[in-house]
Amino acid sequence: MTTNYQLKRVDFIFKNENDWEEVLSKNIERPSQELINELISSELKGRGGAGFPTGLKWKLSAEAVDEIKYVICNADEGEPGTFKDREILSRVPFKVLTAMAVCGHVIGAKEGYIYLRGEYFFLQPELNKAISEFEYYCKEINLDFKIKIFMGSGAYICGEETALFESMEGKRGEPRNKPPYPSSYGYMGKPTVINNVETLAHTFTIFKYGAKRFYDLGVQYSRGSKLFSVSGDTPKPGIYELELGMSLADFVDEFGDGDTKAVQVGGASGFLVPRKRFSETAIGFQGKLTGISLPTGGSMMLFNSSRSMFNVLDNYLEFFREESCGQCTPCRVGCQQLLKGIKAVKRGEKNAQYLDKLMRLAETMQYTAKCGLGQSVANSFSSIVENFREEMIY
Numbered sequence: 001m002t003t004n005y006q007l008k009r010v011d012f013i014f015k016n017e018n019d020w021e022e023v024l025s026k027n028i029e030r031p032s033q034e035l036i037n038e039l040i041s042s043e044l045k046g047r048g049g050a051g052f053p054t055g056l057k058w059k060l061s062a063e064a065v066d067e068i069k070y071v072i073c074n075a076d077e078g079e080p081g082t083f084k085d086r087e088i089l090s091r092v093p094f095k096v097l098t099a100m101a102v103c104g105h106v107i108g109a110k111e112g113y114i115y116l117r118g119e120y121f122f123l124q125p126e127l128n129k130a131i132s133e134f135e136y137y138c139k140e141i142n143l144d145f146k147i148k149i150f151m152g153s154g155a156y157i158c159g160e161e162t163a164l165f166e167s168m169e170g171k172r173g174e175p176r177n178k179p180p181y182p183s184s185y186g187y188m189g190k191p192t193v194i195n196n197v198e199t200l201a202h203t204f205t206i207f208k209y210g211a212k213r214f215y216d217l218g219v220q221y222s223r224g225s226k227l228f229s230v231s232g233d234t235p236k237p238g239i240y241e242l243e244l245g246m247s248l249a250d251f252v253d254e255f256g257d258g259d260t261k262a263v264q265v266g267g268a269s270g271f272l273v274p275r276k277r278f279s280e281t282a283i284g285f286q287g288k289l290t291g292i293s294l295p296t297g298g299s300m301m302l303f304n305s306s307r308s309m310f311n312v313l314d315n316y317l318e319f320f321r322e323e324s325c326g327q328c329t330p331c332r333v334g335c336q337q338l339l340k341g342i343k344a345v346k347r348g349e350k351n352a353q354y355l356d357k358l359m360r361l362a363e364t365m366q367y368t369a370k371c372g373l374g375q376s377v378a379n380s381f382s383s384i385v386e387n388f389r390e391e392m393i394y
């Protein structure tokens with residue numbers, strides 16, 4: 001990934017476009033394969049964090065043979081520091097509803113659900129109004145597609161797609177074994193497309209203006225724009241749509257307070273990047289921390305020199321310990337042990353070398369935990385301990 005790029009603001013997602021009826025009626029007349037090809041050539045990747053190619057996801061579900069299929073919009077938005085999806089749903093809900101219905105047309109689904117984070121109950125009345133208006137129009141154009149809201153109940157793990165299905169089915173929100181993947185075995189065991197709110201909103205842009213307009217933004221492997229939830233020690237907290245591929249140095253120039261010592265990219269489950277690595281780090285989908293580019297679901301938290309990195313890590317580990325569903329041992333026990341361990345080192349009850357043991361434990365979790373929650377604890381743990389070791393010890 002190249003980083004020779006200037007930070008560029010974009011206005012696709014929140015641009016008010018009152019022609020959703022036209023976008024919907026035109027696109028449901030297009031053959032499924034043509035819409036899939038449009039998405040594939042845009043190179044849109046999922047904005048929920050993992051970056052799975054959206055066109056391929058829709059294609060796999062379209063190819064699954066079943067009478068019943070589902071489209072699910074993941075609006076659980078539980079990652080600490082992320083607050084963009086609620087804005088999309090409150091400011092441009094028709095883009096998301098239109099995208100869900102076009103997806104239904106592509107894969108052959110007649111039902112869609114919005115899995116809405118429990119704390120976003122205040123969005124429900126307006127969203128229900130939008131859904132009624134939307135369904136009224138669907139009837140007018142003879143489109144058989146219904147959308148319902150399913151309220152989450154406040155567990156971070158229920159944002160994980162298979163735990164989300166379990167929760168919708170009335171069971172404990174615990175991740176399933178994968179494979180099978182949602183494209184063949186999702187909600188109620190049926191082929192399901194599950195996409196993040198922002199991903200769906202981008203498909204609206206692609207279906208309205210064509211793939212090229214999206215593809216022309218960003219860089220290789222990371223095409224298009226992305227919403228960033230900017231928080232922490234910044235004079236400009238808020239939500240910004242930016243072209244992908246920017247360097248972290250450019251980002252900090254724009255949003256830092258002049259004293260930024262580190263940026264947490266991707267929320268608690270992402271990586272902490274120290275100042276010395278800002279210019280060599282780009283924001284995008286290819287590679288991991290040392291591979292120079294970092295993916296993010298949008299959370300960008302800035303920390304200045306007044307912040308204790310021990311407190312930051314302590315806070316993340318409390319969060320993971322609380323939110324671990326407890327189903328698998330590496331995560332259930334590992335989160336507890338990491339938290340206890342760093343506290344013991346900070347109090348001087350364990351020496352600094354104990355941190356190396358904890359790093360090995362975090363690495364073991366990365367390879368042995370069942371789902372992304374336990375697997376990603378090592379991201380923030382290792383990047384904070386490696387870069388701010390002196391702040392961890394007594």
Ligand SMILES: Cc1cc2nc3c(=O)[nH]c(=O)nc-3n(C[C@H](O)[C@H](O)[C@H](O)COP(=O)(O)O)c2cc1C
Pocket residue numbers: 045046047048049050051052074075076077078079156157158159160161162194195196197199200371372373
């Ligand atoms: C612990 C955990 C929490 C997650 N929370 C969310 C979430 O709140 N919203 C979301 O869109 N994806 C979340 N995901 C990712 C989903 O499992 C899934 O990859 C995503 O909804 C797919 O949509 P996309 O392809 O449009 O990104 C989470 C994953 C994990 C492991």
Ligand code: SF4
Pocket residue numbers: 157175323324325326327328329331332369370371372373374375
């Ligand atoms: S990694 Fe954690 S959250 Fe995921 S299944 Fe195991 S215990 Fe549950």
